[in-house]
Amino acid sequence: METNSFVLKGDVCYNISKDLFDLRPLGYVVCVNGHSAGVYDNGSLPEQYTALPLIDCGHQLIVPGLNDIHVHAPQYGFRGIAMDLELLDWLNTYTFPEEKRYAELAYAENGYSIFAEDLQHSFTTRAVIFATMHVPATELLMDKLEATGLKTYVGKVNMDRNSPDYLTDGSAEQSLSATRKWLSEVESKHYVNTFPILTPRFTPTCSDELMKGLGEIKAELGLPVQSHLSENLSEIDWVKGLCPWSTCYGQTYEHFGLLGSARTIMAHCNYSTNEEIEILKKTDTYVAHCPQSNAFLSSGIAPIRRYLQEGMNVGLGTDVAGGASINMFRAVADAVACSKLRWRCVDQNLAPLTIQEAFYLATIGGGSFFGRVGSFAKGFDFDALVLDDSGIRSPRELNIAQRLERFCYLADEGGKLTAKYVAGRQIQL
Amino acid sequence: METNSFVLKGDVCYNISKDLFDLRPLGYVVCVNGHSAGVYDNGSLPEQYTALPLIDCGHQLIVPGLNDIHVHAPQYGFRGIAMDLELLDWLNTYTFPEEKRYAELAYAENGYSIFAEDLQHSFTTRAVIFATMHVPATELLMDKLEATGLKTYVGKVNMDRNSPDYLTDGSAEQSLSATRKWLSEVESKHYVNTFPILTPRFTPTCSDELMKGLGEIKAELGLPVQSHLSENLSEIDWVKGLCPWSTCYGQTYEHFGLLGSARTIMAHCNYSTNEEIEILKKTDTYVAHCPQSNAFLSSGIAPIRRYLQEGMNVGLGTDVAGGASINMFRAVADAVACSKLRWRCVDQNLAPLTIQEAFYLATIGGGSFFGRVGSFAKGFDFDALVLDDSGIRSPRELNIAQRLERFCYLADEGGKLTAKYVAGRQIQL
Numbered sequence: 001m002e003t004n005s006f007v008l009k010g011d012v013c014y015n016i017s018k019d020l021f022d023l024r025p026l027g028y029v030v031c032v033n034g035h036s037a038g039v040y041d042n043g044s045l046p047e048q049y050t051a052l053p054l055i056d057c058g059h060q061l062i063v064p065g066l067n068d069i070h071v072h073a074p075q076y077g078f079r080g081i082a083m084d085l086e087l088l089d090w091l092n093t094y095t096f097p098e099e100k101r102y103a104e105l106a107y108a109e110n111g112y113s114i115f116a117e118d119l120q121h122s123f124t125t126r127a128v129i130f131a132t133m134h135v136p137a138t139e140l141l142m143d144k145l146e147a148t149g150l151k152t153y154v155g156k157v158n159m160d161r162n163s164p165d166y167l168t169d170g171s172a173e174q175s176l177s178a179t180r181k182w183l184s185e186v187e188s189k190h191y192v193n194t195f196p197i198l199t200p201r202f203t204p205t206c207s208d209e210l211m212k213g214l215g216e217i218k219a220e221l222g223l224p225v226q227s228h229l230s231e232n233l234s235e236i237d238w239v240k241g242l243c244p245w246s247t248c249y250g251q252t253y254e255h256f257g258l259l260g261s262a263r264t265i266m267a268h269c270n271y272s273t274n275e276e277i278e279i280l281k282k283t284d285t286y287v288a289h290c291p292q293s294n295a296f297l298s299s300g301i302a303p304i305r306r307y308l309q310e311g312m313n314v315g316l317g318t319d320v321a322g323g324a325s326i327n328m329f330r331a332v333a334d335a336v337a338c339s340k341l342r343w344r345c346v347d348q349n350l351a352p353l354t355i356q357e358a359f360y361l362a363t364i365g366g367g368s369f370f371g372r373v374g375s376f377a378k379g380f381d382f383d384a385l386v387l388d389d390s391g392i393r394s395p396r397e398l399n400i401a402q403r404l405e406r407f408c409y410l411a412d413e414g415g416k417l418t419a420k421y422v423a424g425r426q427i428q429l
Numbered sequence: 430m431e432t433n434s435f436v437l438k439g440d441v442c443y444n445i446s447k448d449l450f451d452l453r454p455l456g457y458v459v460c461v462n463g464h465s466a467g468v469y470d471n472g473s474l475p476e477q478y479t480a481l482p483l484i485d486c487g488h489q490l491i492v493p494g495l496n497d498i499h500v501h502a503p504q505y506g507f508r509g510i511a512m513d514l515e516l517l518d519w520l521n522t523y524t525f526p527e528e529k530r531y532a533e534l535a536y537a538e539n540g541y542s543i544f545a546e547d548l549q550h551s552f553t554t555r556a557v558i559f560a561t562m563h564v565p566a567t568e569l570l571m572d573k574l575e576a577t578g579l580k581t582y583v584g585k586v587n588m589d590r591n592s593p594d595y596l597t598d599g600s601a602e603q604s605l606s607a608t609r610k611w612l613s614e615v616e617s618k619h620y621v622n623t624f625p626i627l628t629p630r631f632t633p634t635c636s637d638e639l640m641k642g643l644g645e646i647k648a649e650l651g652l653p654v655q656s657h658l659s660e661n662l663s664e665i666d667w668v669k670g671l672c673p674w675s676t677c678y679g680q681t682y683e684h685f686g687l688l689g690s691a692r693t694i695m696a697h698c699n700y701s702t703n704e705e706i707e708i709l710k711k712t713d714t715y716v717a718h719c720p721q722s723n724a725f726l727s728s729g730i731a732p733i734r735r736y737l738q739e740g741m742n743v744g745l746g747t748d749v750a751g752g753a754s755i756n757m758f759r760a761v762a763d764a765v766a767c768s769k770l771r772w773r774c775v776d777q778n779l780a781p782l783t784i785q786e787a788f789y790l791a792t793i794g795g796g797s798f799f800g801r802v803g804s805f806a807k808g809f810d811f812d813a814l815v816l817d818d819s820g821i822r823s824p825r826e827l828n829i830a831q832r833l834e835r836f837c838y839l840a841d842e843g844g845k846l847t848a849k850y851v852a853g854r855q856i857q858l
């Protein structure tokens with residue numbers, strides 16, 4: 001569908017604040033030129049929109065699209081296996097050998113086709129994605145993602161130390177030069193949906209010289225940055241040894257200008273110290289909370305309640321293949337469940353997340369990294385999912401909020417995505 | 430299909446011990462008169478079975494059926510909603526009002542039809558189920574389950590104290606009398622798949638007199654028993670107050686003869702003391718581990734590694750609607766994930782469960798409650814699932830163990846159940 005102005009009618013639900021849903025039974029959501037023109041009650045569609053095409057979704061749920069702000073495309077091929085190790089051993093034993101394969105374009109063609117197709121059919125409307133260090137495969141991934149119509153940031157991974165011989169950029173200079181080559185080639189492609197993001201893998205695999213150079217590219221080109229932070233206790237100890245000059249892990253990025261201006265995503269932040277939290281706050285850095293991955297890799301549970309209390313930017317990530325599922329509804333449910341276990345087992349001062357809060361993280365929380373994204377409020381980009389939950393059967397009458405909560409828990413057990421829009425354009429399902 | 434002797438051919442996987450899979454690529458599993466006659470390698474089917482009908486499943490996975498040893502049928506209608514409270518408040522606010530509706534047979538007809546149909550189409554081959562206190566609805570549920578072909582135990586719930594006026598048997602005498610009436614009516618139905626199980630809800634809602642009477646019925650009729658134990662800290666405190674004579678919560682069941690002879694299932698056991706563990710061990714009581722429910726109700730995480738080290742009987746339960754999903758593969762994955770978080774956050778002396786161990790719990794672990802169930806070893810009841818995992822796409826070649834692990838994590842994201850057998854009879858899907 002090429003028209004960018006239309007009206008959806010159905011059971012509308014979205015966050016109007018971190019902890020509150022706006023619910024509109026058989027309400028209208030109006031899209032004008034790819035942006036929301038607001039939400040209206042049943043029977044109250046303003047006169048000026050009555051001439052637009054009306055898509056009647058019946059009693060299906062209409063919710064904002066979900067934003068996955070941390071996922072590794074080349075790891076999709078081994079999702080759900082090799083779940084027996086912690087982070088550092090898992091990287092060396094399973095992840096690096098798999099990423100090595102993306103040196104071959106034929107393997108990348110196969111792996112990235114599957115990833116892009118599955119992401120297109122998923123509940124995700126926008127994503128922030130790690131590729132591998134390989135420039136040709138990364139561009140191939142970007143070509144494929146561009147064709148899906150989803151909005152994504154994609155990063156060629158940088159790594160120049162503590163990396164296996166078969167998966168390293170070589171020197172810092174070589175890594176920076178490959179990055180500039182990649183950025184220049186990407187620029188010439190004139191993508192409209194797909195954008196580059198600087199991607200130092202994490203401090204252990206990136207020398208100070210490399211970090212410094214990436215900081216310079218960031219400043220020069222105004223690019224966003226993604227990386228990992230304080231995911232696992234052994235990793236944090238390692239960073240202390242590698243950067244004896246640093247005051248905390250987070251400072252190893254800040255020092256080189258890699259944080260700042262709300263343009264950086266740090267995945268995990270499970271063990272951020274007070275000092276690290278101050279750095280994340282003052283740089284408006286996004287925390288990508290990845291509850292499934294943090295459980296599966298035995299990493300722990302991030303104190304998301306605290307980050308919300310501190311007013312920090314927080315979104316959700318599936319972190320495939322630390323996480324097994326690209327289902328962002330599952331990420332919402334896992335965020336709630338893990339926050340309960342943290343409350344029970346770790347710290348009763350931090351109350352569990354509510355379903356409203358977790359859904360906020362998946363919509364506006366991560367969406368704001370892309371701009372005005374994640375809400376149906378007037379002026380937001382029109383990203384929407386239409387959800388048929390009639391296959392999740394019950395003898396009860398449920399209200400819209402209950403049906404949305406249930407969909408978070410049971411999306412794949414009877415739920416169905418029937419339409420998906422990104423910036424007003426319908427995605428082929 | 431009425432024939433009870435046949436051969437399945439495919440990629441076979443089952444536990445030969447708690448921590449070891451037997452893997453047979455394109456192997457045979459032989460069913461003779463509803464029992465396994467063993468597993469054979471590709472090309473090595475013994476002469477005496479070559480005349481049996483051969484069902485070629487290609488490269489689909491063939492695994493034992495999964496046994497859900499703790500699930501509440503009347504709570505299925507509100508699975509995935511109302512996940513904001515802990516156990517005792519959750520019972521009073523959401524669960525008891527929902528169970529009340531099963532006083533009306535029309536509501537029960539609707540609710541139990543959905544439950545029985547969904548269970549029939551699920552990965553579960555056998556289940557141990559709570560109904561409500563209502564005798565007519567419980568019999569209706571049993572009628573419906575009988576027709577599915579699944580093997581189940583079903584309990585009319587007993588409750589005579591600390592229960593709302595709208596959901597109580599009244600006195601202990603009335604509760605016992607209703608139970609005897611139910612048992613007598615069930616006997617006259619001559620079910621072949623469906624069996625009664627005594628079901629004191631839990632100590633807080635069952636007076637000593639009621640417990641005593643149920644113990645007498647157990648002794649008289651040799652019936653099995655199911656209940657809840659040490660799920661939540663407030664619940665445990667409450668039981669201490671209600672039974673000041675008891676040495677631990679578990680003893681409140683043992684004292685009345687409700688444990689013993691490997692015929693009792695206690696759900697949860699998240700906080701069992703050393704003394705309680707000794708009681709469970711000496712009575713061969715089954716622990717129904719329900720990791721999803723224990724997370725969703727903020728209850729905690731059971732020390733299953735310890736129970737395995739102690740040689741205790743342990744199976745898995747979905748505990749719908751404390752848990753949201755009846756997918757037993759999800760229960761396997763959740764058991765692994767929660768054991769990792771327990772290791773990380775609570776006690777590093779108890780190693781996380783492996784996928785082999787968790788799959789053992791779902792097959793033989795809980796299956797042994799039903800007899801020789803949960804394995805393809807010779808003599809076991811022939812319960813099997815045939816699984817098409819070709820929809821879970823990957824550029825990699827995976828071995829059978831990897832494919833089964835992946836199925837546990839992603840059963841509902843591309844996996845498909847194509848055939849299901851219980852005691853050699855094919856279940857209609």
